[in-house]
Amino acid sequence: MPIRLRLTLWYLLIFGVALVGLTTLVYFIIADDLRQEVDRAIVLKAADVHMAIIGRGEAGQLRDGSVSQSILSPMNEFTSPGIYIQVIDARGAVIGTSANLQGQQLPIEPTIIADGLAGKQSIVTLAAGQNERVRVVTMPLVVNREVLGLVQVGESLHNVDVIVRQIAYFLILSVLGTLVLAGIAGWFLAGKALSRIDEITRTAQLIQTGQDLGRRIEFQGPQDEIGRLVNTLNAMIERIDDTFHAQKQFIADSSHELRTPLTVIRGNVDLLERDVDEECRQESLRSIKRETERMSKIVADLLLLAQLDQLQAIEPKPVQLDTLLLETFREAKLLANGRKVELGREDALTVMGDADQLKRMLWNLVSNAIKYTPERGKVILSLYRSGDLACLQVEDTGIGIAKEDIPSVFDRFYRVDKARSRAQGGTGLGLAIVKSVVDLHGGTIAVSSAPGKGSTFTVQLKAK
Secondary structure, eight states, X not given: XXXXXXXXXXXXXXXXXXXXXXXXXXXXXXXHHHHHHHHHHHHHHHHHHHHHHHHTTOTTHHHHTOOOHHHHHHHHHSOBTTEEEEEEETTSOEEEEOGGGTTOOOOOOHHHHHHHHTTOOEEEEEEOSTTOEEEEEEEEEEETTEEEEEEEEEEEOHHHHHHHHHHHHHHHHHHHHHHHHHHHHHHHHHHHHHXXXXXXXXXXXXXXXXXXXXXXXXOOSOSSHHHHHHHHHHHHHHHXXXXXXXXXXXXXXXXXXXXXXXXXXXXXXXXHTSOOOHHHHHHHHHHHHHHXXXXXXXXXXXXXXXHHHHOSOOOOEEEXXXXXXXXXXXXXXXXXXXXXXXXXXXXXXXXXXXXXXXXXHHHHHHHHHHHTSOTTOEEEEEEEEETTEEEEEEEEOSSOOOTTTGGGTTSTTOOSSHHHHHHTTOOSOHHHHHHHHHHHTTOEEEEEXXXXXXXXXEEEEEBO
C-alpha cells in the first residue's frame, strides 16, 4: 500500500474517531437538554395545578371520593396543546382528566401510583401507542402533610423526538461530508508532502543509473525533516564519491608502486637468461632481492591498512606510553645512521589502546623523521600531558614539508620527495598507517613544518 494512501487512511481514522466522538457528545447533550426542558415545563404545570386545587380549599373531597367541578376545573385552565392533565384520588382511581384527553387517560403504572401516594414525586417516560411516547410527572397532592391524591401532567415527546431525529440526520450528514472533505484534503496534503520525496528518489535514481556521484540533490525548502534528509543524502553521496575516487586513486597508486619493482625484476630475469659474467649475475640477483623485499613491504603495509580499515573498534587495554617511548628511542638510536636521536620531556602517562598498533604508529613517525633528516641532524622524542590528553611528539631538523603538501602527507602513497623515498625503500604508506591507528584510537594528529627547518608531528590521545 502506498505511503500516501496509508497516511490518508490514518488521518481519516484519527480525525473520524475524534469527529464521531464529538458529534455523539453534542447529540446526547442536545437530546438531554430538550428532555430536561420538557421535565421543567411539566413540573411547573403540575405545581400550578396543585396550587390551584389546594387554593380552592376543597381538596378534602378527594379523601371521601366526592369530587366537585371546582376541583377539576384547573385541569382545563392549565392545559395547552400537547400537555395533558389528570387527577387521581387517594384510592388510586382517576377522577378527572383534561378536556384534550377526550375521555382517555394517561398511561398508569401501579408502582408509580403507589410511590406517589407514598409522597414521592416521579418523572417517567411512558408509551402512548403508535410509537408515541409521553413524559409524565406524578406529583402528590399534600394538605397538612397528608397525601389526598395525585396530579399527573404529561407532555407528548413527539416534537422532541422529531427534533432529535433531525439533529441526528444533520450530524450524520455533516460527519460524512466532513470526512469526505478531510479525505480529499489529506490525500492532497500527503501528496504535496511526499512529492519532494519523489523528486529526491528520482534524482537518486539518476545518480545511481548514470553513476554520476558528482551530482547532488537540489533542495530549496526549509530545513525540516525533508531538508535534513536531503542534507544527509548529499553528505552520504559526497562521502561515497570521495571513497570511490580514493579507491580509484589507491588502485592506480598501488598498481604503479608494484609495477616499478616488477619491471626491475623482469628486466633482471631477462638479463639472467643471457650469458653474463658472474659479477653481472650477482648484481641482478641482489637487485631482484631488493625489489622483492620492497614489494613484500608494500604488500605487508597494504594488508595492515586493510586490517585497520576493517576494524570498527579495538579491545582497549592500558598502555604505558612512557615505556613505549623508551623502547622506540633505544631502537631508533641503533638505526640513526649518524643522526642524533634525543629524548625530550618524558611524563609517565597511560592510555587505553592496542600496544602493538601504538608502537607501530610511533615507530613509523620516528623512522620517517630519520629518513628525511640529513646526517648530523637531530630527532627528538617527547611525551607530555596537556589537560586530559597524552601528547606524543616527534620533532626533526630535516628537509621539512611545504605548506601546500601538509594536507596530503597522510594520503596513501603520497611522498614529498618521491625520488629520495623510493631510493631509501619508502612505500608512501607509513604516515597513512599512522593516521589510521590514531583515528582507530579516537585521537588526533597535527603537523607543523617549514622547508629547511624540519617537521613536528604531534599525536594526542585520551590519557587514563
